[in-house]
Amino acid sequence: MRGLNTPIYILPAKTKRYIGRDAQRMNILAGKVLGETIRTTLGPKGMDKMLVDSLGDIVVTNDGVTILKEMDIEHPAAKMLVEVAKTQEDEVGDGTTTAVVLAGELLKKAEDLLDMDIHPTIISMGYRKAAKKAQEILDDIAITADDEETLLKVAMTAMTGKGSEKARKPLAELVVKAVKQVEENGEVDKDYIHIQRIAGASVDDSQIVDGLAIDKGRVSPLMPKKIENAKIALLKYPLEVKETEIDAKIRITDPSQMQKFIEQEEEMIKEMVQKIVDVGANVVFCQKGIDDLAQHYLAREGIYALKRVKNTDMKRLEKATGGKIVMDIRDLTEDDLGEAEVVYEKKIFDEILTFVEGCKNPKAVSIILRGSTKHVVSEVERAVEDAIGVVSAVIEDKKIVAGGGAPEVELAKRLRDYAETVSGREQLAIQAFADALEIIPKTLAENAGMDSIDVLVDLRAAHEESTTMGIDVFSGEVIDMLEMGVIEPYRVKKQAVQSAAEAAEMILRIDDVIAASETFKSKGEEESS
Structure with a gap:
């Protein structure tokens, strides 16, 4: 019976574990801190952040996703919010700050509900319903244009x-x-x-x-600087003698054999260049290398050539010139050539670029x-x-919404009406979601030096008349954003609300954080150990 009192360890001794409310508080705090950090960058009057990495390189920006990528974030819950910004960037390209600020505010409002002893699952369910309703409201207020x-x-x-x-x-x-x-x-x-x-x-x-500008110059100064009526060959094949894929030794017993070997290599390169000349190409973009001898022959034929062109540039050239990327030079035909009115080299500041201009219908x-x-x-x-x-x-x-905080105020207004139709504690979560949405117009006002409470009161009153009323941060007044020309894609708001709600919901459902000790070890602890 004595063995029953012996503690049983199922995790390594140095593992840190946070359970229940401790885990929730810690994760919510991380989300709130991240939201607060980039809040000051939101809007036309948002400030910039200077980020300095370990090598001393500087980035000055107010772009949400860039700030979050450059910050050395260690907290696991904060990393989840960084993913929200990255998704927003990939899906739309804008609204990254909005998405993270909104996620942070949703977590902040959830903390108040947790203090009222409302279960995290109920908050999550309420947030899910609110996010779904928000999408329907956005569909309703979106304008086709x-x-x-x-x-x-x-x-x-x-x-x-x-x-x-x-x-x-x-x-x-x-x-x-x-x-x-x-x-x-x-x-x-x-x-x-x-x-x-x-x-x-x-x-x-x-x-x-x-057309296109490629950040490379011609491979040889003997080549022409400008080619008009360009016929462009796009090669993924090296214009050099290929190395054998297996290790091979060549035994040479007298100098004449050596001479024949060199001549054979030269002949192979000559044949490659002759193939390019025969199909009528006068410009070559090669993704691989171009041998010195090949450069000499190409220059002699008056052909403009670039080597080691990036794969992405090759694909763009294919789209712009109508040519086809050829994997083997022996397969090159006249039909594979792209066309452009002119290809030329030009130096801008300290960069040498090759311009491909006058393509028929460049995509x-x-x-x-x-x-x-x-x-x-x-x-x-x-x-x-x-x-x-x-x-x-x-x-x-083909859908837009007004900017200047107008969609968020309208969403908050209609979500409060919707909350009254929902019974139980989920109603409180939907109301909290509505309150959280107003962080966007509040932040826009604060960053412009305006009184956020006064602005919010004016906005709510204005939305009784019109759904497109927002904040003009330059004049400090509430005006019609459509008339002012401040408009945003419907997709920016849709994605931001959806991503923020899903991230907040995921973080709220975590009640146990088990981490290796290194994860939460501060630098001070590392230095002292």
């Missing part, structure tokens, strides 16, 4: 408050033109919009290329972004990527 003026306004709204704001109109025009260029059958593959960053000029000097384009420093141009790129995402979403869905 995809004309060019709407696309420009959506792009400009996405770039407001970011590094590119002073040139947002010309940049928005570039983005809309690029997205419409690559659109096929109502769908947009954002991978076919290539963004090339070059420091050393104003953001206003950014331009769209009538891939390049945007060249300029900025005074590399930090400026990086932030402009993030803003442009957001704009590309939102314009693509509107073209695909």
Whole structure:
């Protein structure tokens, strides 16, 4: 009987374990802290964060997903919210800060309900019902539009408050033109919009290329700098003598054999170049290497060639020029060649680029972004990527909603009405969800230096008349966002509400955190041990 009092250990001695309310409090706190950290970046008057990594590299941005990716986050629950931002970025390209701030606020409101002894499962069920109802309300308030003026306004709204704001109109025009260029059958593959960053000029000097810009120059200075009426061969085959796949030794007994061996190699390379000449190609983009001898023969034939072109660039070239990527040079035919009016090399600031311009109907384009420093141009790129995402979403869905906190206030209003139709404690969770949604207009007001309570009261009153009333953070008034041209894709709000609700629900259902001691070990503990 004495053995019954012996403690039984099923986990290693150094394992940390948090059970029940301790686990919930710890996870909710992590979510709240993360939400509060990036809250100040939301909206046109949001502030920027400076992130310095272990190597001293600096990133200055107010882009939610970039901040969260660059932060060295260790807490497991906080990492789950980072995934929310990444999903939002992949799905839409914008609204990452909104999604994480909303998830943090949902967790904060859930904590109040937990203090009232409401079971986490009931809160989760209430949140799930509220999220489903929110999607229905968004469907109801969404407006159908995809004309060019709407696309420009959506792009400009996405770039407001970011590094590119002073040139947002010309940049928005570039983005809309690029997205419409690559659109096929109502769908947009954002991978076919290539963004090339070059420091050393104003953001206003950014331009769209009538085709593609590849960040490489020709392989030999003896090659022509410019080819008009270009016939382009796209090769995934090295223009060099291939090494054998198995180890092989060649036994040479006299110098004449050595000479024959070298001549044979030269002949093989000559044949490759002759094949390119025979099919009529005068430009070669090669994904693999090009031998020095091959470069010499190509230059002699007046052919412009690039080597080690990235796989993504090869795919874009295929889309832009109408050519086909050839895996074996022996299979190259005239039908595989792409076409362009001109291919030329040009130096911009300290970058040498190859331009492929004048393609018939290019389904891939390049945007060249300029900025005074590399930090400026990086932030402009993030803003442009957001704009590309939102314009693509509107073209695909053909649905928009008003900006400036208008959808969130309308959702909160209608969810409170819906909560009254639900019996039991789930009603409280739905009301908490509605309250949490108002964190977005509150934050927009706070970041603009306005009184968030006054603004919220005015917004609620305005929404009795119209669903599109939001905050003009520049004048400090509540006005119609559609008239002001502040509009966002329906998909941004739909995805943000859905992702935030699902992440909050998942975190709330955790009642036991079992972690190896290293996970929660602070640096101080590491240094002292």
